[in-house]
Amino acid sequence: MIVCVAVVGHQNNPLYIQSFTEADDALKLHHIVHCSLDVIDERVNNPKKSGTTLNEAFLGLLYPTLNYKVYGYLTNTKVKFIMVTTDLDVRDTDVRSFFRKFHAAYVDAVSNPFHVPGKKITSRTFGESVGNIVRSYTFN
Amino acid sequence: MVREVAESCVDTMLMEMVAMYSGRFYANKPELAARRIEAIGYQVGHQLSERYTMERPRFSDHLEAIKFICKDFWSEVFKKQIDNLKTNHRGTFVLQDNKFRWLSRVSVEPSPEKETEDPSTPGESKAAQAVSMYLYFPCGIIRGVLSNLGIPCAVSADISSLPTCSFVIRVKA
Numbered sequence: 001m002i003v004c005v006a007v008v009g010h011q012n013n014p015l016y017i018q019s020f021t022e023a024d025d026a027l028k029l030h031h032i033v034h035c036s037l038d039v040i041d042e043r044v045n046n047p048k049k050s051g052t053t054l055n056e057a058f059l060g061l062l063y064p065t066l067n068y069k070v071y072g073y074l075t076n077t078k079v080k081f082i083m084v085t086t087d088l089d090v091r092d093t094d095v096r097s098f099f100r101k102f103h104a105a106y107v108d109a110v111s112n113p114f115h116v117p118g119k120k121i122t123s124r125t126f127g128e129s130v131g132n133i134v135r136s137y138t139f140n
Numbered sequence: 141m142v143r144e145v146a147e148s149c150v151d152t153m154l155m156e157m158v159a160m161y162s163g164r165f166y167a168n169k170p171e172l173a174a175r176r177i178e179a180i181g182y183q184v185g186h187q188l189s190e191r192y193t194m195e196r197p198r199f200s201d202h203l204e205a206i207k208f209i210c211k212d213f214w215s216e217v218f219k220k221q222i223d224n225l226k227t228n229h230r231g232t233f234v235l236q237d238n239k240f241r242w243l244s245r246v247s248v249e250p251s252p253e254k255e256t257e258d259p260s261t262p263g264e265s266k267a268a269q270a271v272s273m274y275l276y277f278p279c280g281i282i283r284g285v286l287s288n289l290g291i292p293c294a295v296s297a298d299i300s301s302l303p304t305c306s307f308v309i310r311v312k313a
Contacts (some may be wrong), residue, residue, distance in 0.1 A: 055199075056197050074198065075190075076189075076196065076199060111187050
């Protein structure tokens with residue numbers, strides 16, 4: 001299951017971060033998300049390693065930890081999406097389609113004329129739709 | 141999901157916006173009115189770019205982003221592409237639209253003092269100034285799109301003969 005999702009702005013400012021666990025491990029998940037920002041920077045600035053996936057929004061698996069896998073996605077507008085999952089056997093196509101839906105939800109949220117660009121996303125509708133997307137994906 | 145807005149509504153809104161800002165809010169300060177209208181365009185462009193760049197890979201250089209504006213973005217907003225793109229390869233781009241949609245219904249009244257053929261007669265420059273007020277909004281849109289794509293720039297527009305219009309983009313180094 002997906003335990004944490006985050007949206008990070010182009011200056012690495014957090015726009016939205018939400019964990020989906022019962023346990024009290026929000027801080028640990030935030031730490032994992034934070035660490036992944038460096039990995040994204042590295043991926044984007046040294047695109048040779050990623051080979052064929054040049055300039056694609058989906059960045060693939062950022063790094064695996066003992067219990068989690070961290071995936072990343074970078075839009076044209078330099079907004080980063082990060083997803084942390086506990087499923088260790090995940091197909092890339094599923095993650096891709098997850099990010100596509102997540103991105104669509106984000107675009108809907110920031111197209112709100114009352115949203116201030118660069119500020120945290122406080123929209124409840126966005127939170128709900130992200131929750132629904134997260135619940136609809138169990139990669140098994 | 142495709143949602144469309146009646147073109148006449150957009151035209152009316154643009155007209156009213158210019159009339160409000162340059163006629164009422166900042167009647168004696170045309171520069172300030174222009175800046176405010178440009179800022180509205182900036183926000184619109186900023187938000188539109190988020191949606192229209194959704195399904196495409198990231199742009200690797202400035203030219204690709206400008207081409208995106210010329211082709212895809214212009215088709216989404218104006219249902220046509222930019223007719224001519226020029227660049228000096230040093231950060232200046234000129235986008236020419238031979239029939240800019242928001243100027244296609246603008247006509248300039250021939251000035252009463254017709255006897256002087258000098259193009260800098262007060263009547264004509266006033267008309268040109270009035271038309272240029274309508275171009276701050278699209279300039280702001282272009283600037284909003286580019287800066288959201290990580291390209292800070294300045295955008296200006298000039299009109300040589302209606303409804304041809306060119307937008308000059310100067311990328312800030």
